[in-house]
Amino acid sequence: xxxxxxxxxxxxxxxxxxxxxxxxxxxxxxxxxxxxxxxxxxxxxxxxxxxxxxxxxxxxxxxxxxxxxxxxxxxxxxxxxxxxxxxxxxxxxxxxxxxxxxxxxxxxxxxxxxxxxxxxxxxxxxxxxxxxxxxxxxxxxxxxxxxxxxxxxxxxxxxxxxxxxxxxxxxxxxxxxxxxxxxxxxxxxxxxxxxxxxxxxxxxxxxxxxxxxxxxxxxxxxxxxxxxxxxxxxxxxxxxxxxxxxxxxxxxxxxxxxxxxxxxxxxxxxxxxxxxxxxxxxxxxxxxxxxxxxxxxxxxxxxxxxxxxxxxxxxxxxxxxxxxxxxxxxxxxxxxxxxxxxxxxxxxxxxxxxxxxxxxxxxxxxxxxxxxxxxxxxxxxxxxxxxxxxxxxxxxxxxxxxxxxxxxxxxxxxxxxxxxxxxxxxxxxxxxxxxxxxxxxxxxxxxxxxxxxxxxxxxxxxxx
Amino acid sequence: xxxxxxxxxxxxxxxxxxxxxxxxxxxxxxxxxxxxxxxxxxxxxxxxxxxxxxxxxxxxxxxxxxxxxxxxxxxxxxxxxxxxxxxxxxxxxxxxxxxxxxxxxxxxxxxxxxxxxxxxxxxxxxxxxxxxxxxxxxxxxxxxxxxxxxxxxxxxxxxxxxxxxxxxxxxxxxxxxxxxxxxxxxxxxxxxxxxxxxxxxxxxxxxxxxxxxxxxxxxxxxxxxxxxxxxxxxxxxxxxxxxxxxxxxxxxxxxxxxxxxxxxxxxxxxxxxxxxxxxxxxxxxxxxxxxxxxxxxxxxxxxxxxxxxxxxxxxxxxxxxxxxxxxx
Numbered sequence: 001x002x003x004x005x006x007x008x009x010x011x012x013x014x015x016x017x018x019x020x021x022x023x024x025x026x027x028x029x030x031x032x033x034x035x036x037x038x039x040x041x042x043x044x045x046x047x048x049x050x051x052x053x054x055x056x057x058x059x060x061x062x063x064x065x066x067x068x069x070x071x072x073x074x075x076x077x078x079x080x081x082x083x084x085x086x087x088x089x090x091x092x093x094x095x096x097x098x099x100x101x102x103x104x105x106x107x108x109x110x111x112x113x114x115x116x117x118x119x120x121x122x123x124x125x126x127x128x129x130x131x132x133x134x135x136x137x138x139x140x141x142x143x144x145x146x147x148x149x150x151x152x153x154x155x156x157x158x159x160x161x162x163x164x165x166x167x168x169x170x171x172x173x174x175x176x177x178x179x180x181x182x183x184x185x186x187x188x189x190x191x192x193x194x195x196x197x198x199x200x201x202x203x204x205x206x207x208x209x210x211x212x213x214x215x216x217x218x219x220x221x222x223x224x225x226x227x228x229x230x231x232x233x234x235x236x237x238x239x240x241x242x243x244x245x246x247x248x249x250x251x252x253x254x255x256x257x258x259x260x261x262x263x264x265x266x267x268x269x270x271x272x273x274x275x276x277x278x279x280x281x282x283x284x285x286x287x288x289x290x291x292x293x294x295x296x297x298x299x300x301x302x303x304x305x306x307x308x309x310x311x312x313x314x315x316x317x318x319x320x321x322x323x324x325x326x327x328x329x330x331x332x333x334x335x336x337x338x339x340x341x342x343x344x345x346x347x348x349x350x351x352x353x354x355x356x357x358x359x360x361x362x363x364x365x366x367x368x369x370x371x372x373x374x375x376x377x378x379x380x381x382x383x384x385x386x387x388x389x390x391x392x393x394x395x396x397x398x399x400x401x402x403x404x405x406x407x408x409x410x411x412x413x414x415x416x417x418x419x420x421x422x423x424x425x426x427x428x429x430x431x432x433x434x435x436x437x438x439x440x441x442x443x444x445x446x447x448x449x450x451x452x453x454x455x456x457x458x459x460x461x462x463x464x
Numbered sequence: 465x466x467x468x469x470x471x472x473x474x475x476x477x478x479x480x481x482x483x484x485x486x487x488x489x490x491x492x493x494x495x496x497x498x499x500x501x502x503x504x505x506x507x508x509x510x511x512x513x514x515x516x517x518x519x520x521x522x523x524x525x526x527x528x529x530x531x532x533x534x535x536x537x538x539x540x541x542x543x544x545x546x547x548x549x550x551x552x553x554x555x556x557x558x559x560x561x562x563x564x565x566x567x568x569x570x571x572x573x574x575x576x577x578x579x580x581x582x583x584x585x586x587x588x589x590x591x592x593x594x595x596x597x598x599x600x601x602x603x604x605x606x607x608x609x610x611x612x613x614x615x616x617x618x619x620x621x622x623x624x625x626x627x628x629x630x631x632x633x634x635x636x637x638x639x640x641x642x643x644x645x646x647x648x649x650x651x652x653x654x655x656x657x658x659x660x661x662x663x664x665x666x667x668x669x670x671x672x673x674x675x676x677x678x679x680x681x682x683x684x685x686x687x688x689x690x691x692x693x694x695x696x697x698x699x700x701x702x703x704x705x706x707x708x709x710x711x712x713x714x715x716x717x718x719x720x721x722x723x724x725x726x727x728x729x730x731x732x733x734x735x736x737x738x739x740x741x742x743x744x745x746x747x748x749x750x751x752x753x754x755x756x757x758x759x760x761x762x763x764x765x766x767x768x769x770x771x772x773x774x775x776x777x778x779x780x781x782x783x784x785x786x787x788x789x790x791x792x
Contacts, residue, residue: 034468035468035471038468038471038472038475039471039472039474039475040475041472041475042471042472042473042474042475042476042477042478042479043475043476043478043479044475044479045472045475045476045479046475046476046477046478046479046480046481046482046483047479047480047482047483048479049476049479049480050479050480050481050482050483050484050487051483051487053484054483054484054487059770150712151710151715203710204710204712206712206774209709209710209711209712209774209777209778209781210709210777210778210780210781211487214487
């Protein structure tokens with residue numbers, strides 16, 4: 001116990017000398033897991049296409065509605081598989097989350113979303129047309145026929161409606177205009193939608209009828225996924241927070257409009273967290289409890305304390321300034337793969353801008369011995385830099401340098417020339433950066449121009 | 465992500481090919497429902513390895529009266545091309561199930577001519593003729609034309625031939641493999657004559673048909689006394705109703721009665737066509753055939769009926785579950 005000298009949150013020493021070292025180390029799965037997961041995803045896709053293809057025949061194709069029927073079947077099956085993958089991606093399944101990081105997973109989820117939705121849309125439309133042609137009725141009559149006479153088809157239509165709502169509210173323009181809570185609750189209904197559409201798949205799907213093995217595999221996949229969602233998204237956070245009993249200990253303004261929130265809890269000694277990771281924080285006070293926000297830890301925990309640093313950028317983060325000590329906190333996490341485990345070399349360049357300092361601050365503290373660090377801080381003014389003294393102390397405690405590039409962007413450039421001057425060996429280093437989106441996109445371009453391999457560039461985005 | 469795209473690709477290819485290899489392809493069967501209404505009954509199995517044309521050229525069918533009729537009962541096809549041109553004609557082939565149902569008092573036949581019946585009625589819209597191209601999935605495709613079209617030659621009595629038809633000798637239902645869906649309906653009937661030459665050609669695209677005979681002569685009769693030899697060891701008659709299956713156009717359950725290991729009868733225990741008359745019509749056409757097939761095969765491993773492949777799937781599934789219940 002090197003760090004039990006502090007008793008109140010105000011007297012906690014967050015510097016290098018008080019680091020709590022007896023915490024459990026976070027296990028990081030091999031990066032081959034990602035390749036394995038992708039291969040499994042591919043296997044599933046191939047299998048889905050194949051089981052659908054076995055229901056096709058040339059004569060069926062040439063019959064009335066044949067093309068429509070087969071297009072509808074194939075799009076429905078692939079679309080359903082897309083839903084499965086999208087759900088897997090947002091389960092925050094620990095093995096995937098640790099390998100890829102939640103921001104990557106969510107990005108893939110959003111990447112798949114439009115394809116999946118439009119496949120399902122095509123599925124609905126083409127099958128109505130196909131059956132209408134086969135039965136020689138109109139589209140409306142056929143739709144009514146489906147709803148009235150086909151098992152579970154009414155539920156499927158309702159489920160598709162729910163998925164459509166989630167898709168519509170997730171379109172960028174629409175999402176920007178609505179409250180996060182609205183979007184979130186609509187999105188929550190997709191679980192209901194998934195359940196509703198599931199039954200028509202196995203009870204009317206040609207692919208499944210008379211194929212008990214295929215049906216069993218499909219049911220098993222979704223049942224397992226349902227259990228994982230409940231366990232990881234509901235059970236695990238509830239259990240952890242029951243153990244942690246987190247509450248606000250203190251709130252301090254460490255830079256203009258930037259607040260360090262110290263949280264106190266139990267059993268934090270057993271918390272396996274890495275520098276650079278974040279939690280989804282939910283402050284249980286009026287106006288804040290409905291909404292969880294991703295904030296990085298700005299220091300390694302000093303049990304019973306943890307610290308996050310938040311810049312008041314609008315909506316709720318300004319309300320954080322008024323948080324009263326004792327406020328209950330519900331935290332989901334730790335999440336994120338923006339940790340030192342990602343580094344491939346022994347030379348690390350850290351580039352921070354604005355509030356992007358927070359994950360880099362804890363990452364710096366968590367770096368293993370023997371790694372040289374080159375910390376570059378980009379800010380408009382020195383006063384804006386949060387935890388400036390701590391960072392200097394941590395850099396001083398190991399081999400490395402700390403540089404500040406201060407000034408407005410149009411006055412003081414931050415380009416390839418500056419970077420090569422400050423970090424001459426940048427091409428053979430790992431670069432960890434965090435800052436506003438525009439800044440990161442710009443620096444990423446610069447780094448690529450400087451021949452830094454993509455596998456050595458690591459970043460974390462908060463805007464997902 | 466892009467770096468890892470090959471993993472997805474490899475996975476997809478492996479998944480696709482392995483499933484395509486190992487998943488049983490559903491039987492593609494052709495029940496010609498368009499055009500010739502009566503031509504229901506050309507059944508083929510999905511594998512479509514060979515197709516058989518059975519030209520029952522009863523060339524020298526003089527008035528030779530058959531002496532005795534051994535009246536073979538429902539025979540399931542052996543795994544070879546069998547041409548048994550005795551009285552109870554059983555022309556079969558690997559993958560062909562031949563149901564030979566002797567009419568009860570049996571066997572007469574003067575029938576000097578080969579009573580070949582081409583069941584090629586012309587449907588009202590003029591498109592009749594040799595059809596048989598049935599969409600594998602198009603239950604009810606063009607079904608609206610059917611009721612109005614020509615005579616139905618196939619009397620689809622489920623498992624037994626009505627005993628009233630004492631006149632003719634044998635009704636042969638040949639269920640045969642066809643290489644593709646195109647199956648002209650060559651329906652031929654052969655009388656049980658002793659001098660019949662029956663040739664079996666292997667050519668693609670044809671199938672055989674069963675038609676009831678129309679002979680009415682009553683020559684000196686030799687009544688068969690050979691009983692249908694069922695070599696059953698266990699003789700408890702048991703009945704089980706299979707699970708109700710939804711086959712997309714309705715729900716169905718099948719009940720089966722067995723004596724020992726022999727399927728004695730197969731019946732439809734429940735049938736709900738979701739209120740569709742067309743579906744009911746197709747079921748009415750297909751189910752008797754399916755029952756015949758099941759009786760012939762003595763199992764649920766039967767070919768689907770084209771144009772009624774959903775019905776067939778439901779029938780097979782329910783029959784299988786009934787048989788499973790009976791421990792068969």
